[in-house]
Amino acid sequence: MKKMITYIIIALVFLISACQQPPKKEKSIEIDQNGYAILSDQEVENIVKRSFQYVAMYNVNNKFAIGQGGWNTLVADTNLKDHTMTEIARPNNDSFYTTALLDLRAEPVIMFLPAFDSKYVSLMVTSYDHYVDVPKATRNGDFKRPEKILFYSDRTEDYSGEPVNGVDLIYKTTGDFVSAVLRIMPHANEPERFKKIVETIKTTKIQTLSEYQGREPITPEQVDFPKTGQTDLDVFKNNLLEVMQFIFNHISFDTSDEEDRAVLEAYKPLGIMPGKEFNPEGIKIDGEKFYTVAEKIQQEYLAKLNDPNLIKEMSPKMFKTKGLTDLETILTVSIIGPIGLPMEEAMYPNVTSADGESLNSMNDYVIKMTKDQLPPAGAFWSLTLYDKANGFFIPNDSKKYSVGENSGFKLNADGGIEIYVTADKPSNVPEENWLPVNRQDQEIDIILRIYVPDMEKMESWKAPVAEKM
Structure with missing residues (x-):
């Protein structure tokens, strides 16, 4: 009994002591007389490495949106791509893409998936965070019959995942602005089969939930997207903070995830946090320095392509959902060529x-x-x-x-x-x-x-x- 009382007293002492400790100071940075953040080389490198996955996907998805007429649009390939394809690094010439770009802020969007007579079809979904999921694939026996899949996010208004009559799969995304991409082997060397696949592709479509239920679609609030860069390096140079603030406002973070916590901690001292508006008069960064560091990292990671053992080692973690990959892997794929399939679907x-x-x-x-x-x-x-x-x-x-x-x-x-x-x-x-x-x-x-x-x-x-x- 005496021991028990002693333990309780010790515990109370520690508890009182902890309560009397001054609150932990938020990490802060120095600002020079011109309003620029004073960052060490290590801090700049950390921010750049943790930003590549977001910058790469922002650039890719928004360029595609510009090219195909905006969000909540769907464009389907019916010809193999050629050298005029410059929206994304290392595209492929062996399959057709059907790309749906979805704005899920105002309401869910439903994608109609046809059945395909093809050796290979997959549906790949990713948001600005560059985590990749493949909810449908011929490898798993899908695309044998037509299906409907509904997409929504944490911020989709007036919808939280309830069933919808006639919809086969309800899918919660990690962001508001999403690419849902069908990758289809077209059997281009089999003319009749190729023709049939092209006709099937044309039946793919998207509808908002309102349209699907026979109501007028809800018009999303107009948004001013930060400018994309001709390359990812241009974003690091010209408007990194603006782009990252926008991204932070339109993806879901998990504070129990180590990488999510790290990127939030890296940007918080710069005034970039989820739910805030970007302040162009706020803290500034040296764009030239960020460009130089990003270019150095890019060259370093491109050189890793010459190491087949490294790529083989990374393959199990490439193009995965959150928690199944790591910074080194997602940084590598973001630089080599964003948006790809996990190794169960394809290896590169x-x-x-x-x-x-x-x-x-x-x-x-x-x-x-x-x-x-x-x-x-x-x-x-x-x-x-x-x-x-x-x-x-x-x-x-x-x-x-x-x-x-x-x-x-x-x-x-x-x-x-x-x-x-x-x-x-x-x-x-x-x-x-x-x-x-x-x-x-x-x-x-x-x-x-x-x-x-x-x-x-x-x-x-x-x-x-x-x-x-």
């Missing part, structure tokens, strides 16, 4: 040079795979060529950017393949197996896409290398 190994040097258009290369070395894809595979600096297709008269089942390829007599990356097509090489480059001092990337990879075989499978000719 790089083709590096056999000599360990950077691939460059001043050289010609050949990539050889025997029958047993072909990518272990449950659906299909493709190999795509990009310029390294921007991640865009390399312009050429043949409009040839990839080798694969849709863009075409020819196996050799033994069931393997040789793919040539050259300025001029060798005379004995099939057109399908040639990827043209422009003879100039330009670093290039070659990326494989393996859809529905065989995980067991991927453990021992190695990506091919490009041999200098």
